[in-house]
Amino acid sequence: MANGETINRQPVTEQEIAAWADEAEVGYDVAALEKRGRGRPGRGAKPSQVVALRLTLDEIAELDARAAREGKTRSEVIREALTSYAV
Structure with missing residues (x-):
């Protein structure tokens, strides 16, 4: 493609764009699309909320090191730290 458009760092071709346009013109099953859900899955039965937290680069490095050692995510x-502190 002349303008260098990419998806996941892979070039998008004119043929792909034409195929996507043809697919869109036929139409989509809206009910099937709505069933797919949106965003990340929940952590449990109750809704959860995202909370922003500012950390220094050193704090992030320490956090990532611990997470790697324990095979966990940030x-x-x-x-776990919040749960331990709140008890």
């Missing part, structure tokens, strides 16, 4: 380590 979020898991933070939630």
Whole structure:
């Protein structure tokens, strides 16, 4: 493609764009699309909320190191720390 458009760093071709346009013109099954859901899956039965947190680069490095050592995600380590602190 002349303008260098990419998806996941892969060039998009004119043929792909034409195929997507043809697919759109035929129409989509809206009910099937709505069933797919949106966003990340929930963590449990109750809704959860995203909370922003500012950390220094050193704090992030320490957090990532601990998460790697324990085979966990940043979020898991933070939630465990909060749970431990609140008890």
